Amino acid sequence: MLLLSLASNIFTLQLPNIVSGLLLIEMANTYNKSLGVMGQLRTISSLTGIGVSLLLGFLSVKYRHKSLLLTGMTLVIISSTGFLLSSTFTMIMIFYGILGVGSSIIGPMNNTILGQYISEEKRTFSFGLINGAAALAYLIGSPTIAYISDLGGWQLPYRIFIIPLLLVSLLLGIKAIPSGSSQNSLNKSKNSILVGYQSVLKNKSALACLMGNMVSGSIWISHLTFSSSYIRTRFLLSKMFTSYTAFIGAPLFIAGSLLCGRLVSLYGRKMVTVVACVPSGLLLFLYFNSGNVWLTLVLGFLAAFSNGVLLTASGSLIMEQVPEFRGTLMSFASAVGGLGGAFGVGVVGWLIVNYGFSSTGFYMIISGVLSAIVYYFFVEEPIR
Numbered sequence: 001m002l003l004l005s006l007a008s009n010i011f012t013l014q015l016p017n018i019v020s021g022l023l024l025i026e027m028a029n030t031y032n033k034s035l036g037v038m039g040q041l042r043t044i045s046s047l048t049g050i051g052v053s054l055l056l057g058f059l060s061v062k063y064r065h066k067s068l069l070l071t072g073m074t075l076v077i078i079s080s081t082g083f084l085l086s087s088t089f090t091m092i093m094i095f096y097g098i099l100g101v102g103s104s105i106i107g108p109m110n111n112t113i114l115g116q117y118i119s120e121e122k123r124t125f126s127f128g129l130i131n132g133a134a135a136l137a138y139l140i141g142s143p144t145i146a147y148i149s150d151l152g153g154w155q156l157p158y159r160i161f162i163i164p165l166l167l168v169s170l171l172l173g174i175k176a177i178p179s180g181s182s183q184n185s186l187n188k189s190k191n192s193i194l195v196g197y198q199s200v201l202k203n204k205s206a207l208a209c210l211m212g213n214m215v216s217g218s219i220w221i222s223h224l225t226f227s228s229s230y231i232r233t234r235f236l237l238s239k240m241f242t243s244y245t246a247f248i249g250a251p252l253f254i255a256g257s258l259l260c261g262r263l264v265s266l267y268g269r270k271m272v273t274v275v276a277c278v279p280s281g282l283l284l285f286l287y288f289n290s291g292n293v294w295l296t297l298v299l300g301f302l303a304a305f306s307n308g309v310l311l312t313a314s315g316s317l318i319m320e321q322v323p324e325f326r327g328t329l330m331s332f333a334s335a336v337g338g339l340g341g342a343f344g345v346g347v348v349g350w351l352i353v354n355y356g357f358s359s360t361g362f363y364m365i366i367s368g369v370l371s372a373i374v375y376y377f378f379v380e381e382p383i384r
Contacts, residue, residue, distance in 0.1 A: 001176035002117060003126060006110050007133035008169040009073065013106055014137035015162045016080060016099055017042070018145055022228045022243060023154040030154070031089040035229050036353035039345060041096045042225050046342035048097040049104030053335030056108055060327030061196055065109050065116070066177045072105030073170045080163050084155055104338060108330035113177060115319055115326045124269070124316045125261035131312045132254035135304070139250030146243035196328035206321035206329060208378035213314050214336040216277055216371035218344030219364050220307045223284055225345050227300065230357045235293040245297060249304040256308025260316075263309065269317040270381040274372050276310035279303075281368020285361035314375075320382035 020027065020041055028038040059068055075098055082095030110130065118126045145157040200206055228242050263272045283303035290296040322329045344363070351359040 001172075002113075002178070003129060005169075005172045005176040006114055007130050008172055009069070009106055009110055010130050011133040011137045012162070012166045012169045013076060013103060014134050015141050015145070015157075015165065016076070016083070017224065018138060018141045019154060019157060019162075021224050021226075022142055022146060022239070023149055024226075024229045025232065026149065026154045027092075031092070033089060034353065035226075035233075036349040039225050039229075039349045039352075041093065042221070043342045043346045043349070044093055045096045045100035045103065046221075046338040046345070047100070049100035049338040050335045050342075052101045053104045053108065053331050053338060056105060056331035056334070057197060057200075057328040060109070060112065060331060064179055065113050065327065066173070066179050068105055069109040069113065069177065070170065070173055072102045072109065073166065073173060075099075075102030076106070077163065077166045077170065078102075080158050080166060083158050100338070104334050107337075108327070108334040111315070111319060111330045111333075112327040115323065115330075117178065120320075123319070124264045124312070125258070127316050127319070128257040128259075128261050128312045131257040131308065131315070135250040135253035135257070135308065137250075138246040138253075142243040142246035142250075143240070146239050149239075196325040199322055199325050200329050200332055203322055204378070205380040205382075206318070208374055209314075209318045209321050210332055210336045212273075212371045212374040212379060213318055213333060214340035215367050215374065216273075216280070216310060216314055217337050218340040219281055219284065219367050219371075220311060221341040222344040222348040222360070222363065223287075223303070223307075226348060226352065226357070226360065227287075230288065231293070231296065231300075234357060235296070237293070245300070248297075249301050252301050252305040253308035256305040256310075257312045260309045260312035264313060264316060268381050269313055269320070270375060270379055272313040273310065273317050273379075274376045276306055276313055277368045277372035277375065279368075280306040280310045281365040281371075284364035288361035288364070289358050317375075317379065317382070323382075 024035060024038055028035050031038070056068070079095045079099035079102060082098065083092065086092035086095060111127075114126060114130065115123065144161060148157040148161055231237050232239065232242055260272060280303065283299050283306055287296055287299040287303060290299060318329065318333050319326065344367070347363055348360045351363065
């Protein structure tokens with residue numbers, strides 16, 4: 001029930017992102033904006049979550065993790081309801097900011113609760129399951145959202161599909177997640193709160209891991225933001241056909257996430273992360289520079305598998321860097337992840353506006369190589 005609840009949080013959290021990716025063209029038409037400008041909604045969401053993520057390091061010591069997680073879920077529900085009311089671009093920017101705040105709470109607290117209640121030998125596989133839930137959201141959500149949007153526009157999926165599932169996930173969290181404590185084995189004094197920050201900031205391996213995670217994580221976030229619009233405009237594919245590509249891409253991402261647990265047991269978290277970085281960027285470089293629709297789709301599917309391995313391995317790697325202050329560390333990870341996502345989407349959106357889609361592949365491959373270098377030379381394997 002605990003894993004089901006944590007996976008449900010990640011599943012439902014992806015649904016607004018599916019809308020802003022798959023239906024970005026329709027959203028841009030509604031507010032009379034370009035694709036590059038409309039894609040910056042994710043940048044806004046990421047940026048607003050950065051400050052909250054840093055503050056969450058304090059809150060995770062002071063308040064129960066379950067309470068913080070449920071607060072994040074409530075904010076996502078509020079933002080999704082706000083999308084139904086957004087008649088101007090300014091309004092939707094505000095509610096995307098609220099979505100960023102909620103998301104920045106859910107991710108770290110989900111991982112902290114996972115680390116707190118799941119044993120170390122089962123943790124990577126469990127983390128892969130939860131990562132797989134994100135891909136499952138695309139498998140189920142993409143065609144469902146595409147179909148519902150054909151009936152009544154891009155806002156209708158929020159009314160009859162996304163918001164009801166968010167409410168179910170919230171109720172499941174109330175029932176299934178143990179109340180537990182705040183930071184493990186710490187009192188709530190000011191000094192103990194600062195110890196968590198000091199422990200993370202003094203750990204060179206943890207800081208390098210955060211840097212690598214910021215760069216490598218931006219690869220997949222940028223891809224998800226613009227890939228649907230790319231193949232729809234580049235190859236004139238229909239919205240429904242584009243949504244059906246999730247039937248192959250999502251299972252491959254899930255397979256990569258689950259296989260990662262086995263690979264980690266054989267080769268270690270660090271080595272799996274390093275090896276997965278370069279193909280994750282290279283495949284997307286080729287994806288955005290292929291002139292054949294079928295080759296492009298195959299490259300995208302292979303990139304889904306590779307990034308499933310990468311995101312699970314890198315997430316598991318960072319989770320074990322400072323285990324006694326996992327809540328604080330995961331809050332830092334969320335902050336730098338949001339910064340990386342905002343930077344990646346911002347750069348890719350700028351490249352699209354000024355140089356076209358083919359130029360975005362260069363960001364992908366450069367990010368893959370840089371993150372591999374950081375992980376290999378500066379991050380230590382936490383568990384041998």
